[in-house]
Amino acid sequence: MSYESVDKLQKALVENVFHYAKDSKKAAGRALGTLVEIITYYLLKTWDFNNYISIEKGLKEYGNPEISHNVEYSLHPIIRSTDLLINKTEKSITASQILKELNNQNFSLSGLSRKTNNLLSKEGILRNACAIAESKNSFLLCSIKSQKGPNIELCVYEQNSKPFAVFECKRVGVEEGISKGPQTIEKAKQGAYVARTASSLQKIRTESGEMYGIIYKSDNTFYIKPYTEFMEEIIFSNNTELLRRFIMTIGVVSNHGNWFTSENQNKEMKVLAQSYDWLLFLSDKGLSEFIDKLIMNPKRIHLPIRDAFISSYSEKKVKNQFTKVQMNLDADRILLDYFSINKKKIESWFNVISPKKKHLSELKSELNELKNKNWKEILK
DNA sequence: TTTAGGACGGGTTGGGTGAA
């Protein structure tokens, strides 16, 4: 079974899952937003960016550090990393346990202040991008690498707090009985503002409407060049002056008919398309397929995903275990398998709105290019 | 009449603090 639009799908969720909520449509809408975030996150994991991701960290504006904005996902250079083996018990895996074990292994923790997050709760809920400590210029995070019999293999990695890319996921739904959607673009403006204040590569328009990029060097001289070409030049260069404070911004939006048709982009979409470096569009087909195959009508092997979703969105839920941060451990493993087996198909769920004529595979290779820069040298 | 904008309810996570 498939749904011809996300709007229909939302109605189905209202009837089947969110009937208990005071405002069931609203609750279903929020959940759809969460799913867009989860799909984006697990695509990034499947692209091998797991250890580069932080979630909801404050990003300072370029040249204006007194204002910062929490961004959904940011990708950071890794300063150092190590693997750890710990005993699997019934209890939770806490930050302090991991830090103690690191200390035993002479992993220097100087300058780092501890956090109190649990990597794994005793209920079996995993914390994605789990921060266990932080310093002035870095985050120390931990993830589960594998489970080997009685032991769990962890990976601990320190990220430089200056990211090289940021992701934001957004969604706007259609109001009942109205064909054009919400009468506000505040959300788009908020996203656009953050996208345009994060990076050293700033956007300016010419009189004739072309988009140019300007970037200042540390001696306050600058370059101005046509935007998209300039961005590519920066990404594929080894010029410290260009890369130092450059942050690629990526927006991910999902369709609700009102936002977008191929000929007629809505104002919100136009604002976002010219503000993010990349604007991706998660299609109705993609979102529907994810919900149909993994939540509404899952095969037996995918059942833990449905279970985690349903238990997170019911009247008597104890704790959410289906968000970008909190994820049921079994659901996490099955999602990773599903994404890795169906990688090609899932990538086809995303359309590239901007830059025009570019393909998702180029985003992936640009992110890889940035990931593999010699950041130690660039950021010193 | 249509569209833009303001306000707000009900959610989420992050992060800090202090008591148990």
Place this chain on the structure above:
DNA sequence: TTCACCCAACCCGTCCTAAA
């Protein structure tokens, strides 16, 4: 160490009003 609690920031959907 753990937990409850609070605030900040952000998100989604809805309703109302003012401007075009």
